[in-house]
Amino acid sequence: MDEQQAAAASADAIPAAEPLALFAEWFAEAKKSEPNDPEAVAVATATPDAAPSVRMVLLKDHGPDGFVFYTNAQSRKGGELLANPQAAMLFHWKSLRRQIRIEGRIEEVEPEMADAYFASRSRDSQLGALASDQSRPLASRGEFLGRIAKVTARHLVGQIPRPSHWTGFRLVPHAFEFWMDRPFRLHERRRFELGDDGQWTSGLLYP
16 A cells, blocks of 8 residues: 555544544534435344344434434333343444444433423324324224324314323443445444443454
């Protein structure tokens, strides 16, 4: 590798920066370049006996406290998060050829925060949350639409209250992995881990 190639590789390298700040930087870039749902993230959970499951959700908040998404706590993922409060996330931004993995413990958001976000949703989304027994068996689509009609009739005017089982979860990270695509599958990976002293350490991983 000549000096010019070495300089280019160094400029493109994943920095050993503070991972929350690096996430914010990459996320901001994804919101400019990703054509659909840059906030979409796969969330993996597991039962207490370690049976895994994964699904896509939308990230609704992030910052020093962690990464927040909302769901029905009586759904499969909600039940697993309450029974085994740890999870992993994966963001994949095809437009940037980057991905970020995040691992951490789970905590429920404050009721006031869940209330505020529920109130910000469209009225149709609020009605859907009231009508849905998320993840439970459904005999037909018509049955669900009928339940929405009944809920709508009960809430023609006024504010729609947040169901007590509809809430938010916050992943508080203890590990990150940032991944960048490279030619010939010689990808770049950097893992960050949070130490007992509250400081982040990082190192590169083989692709």
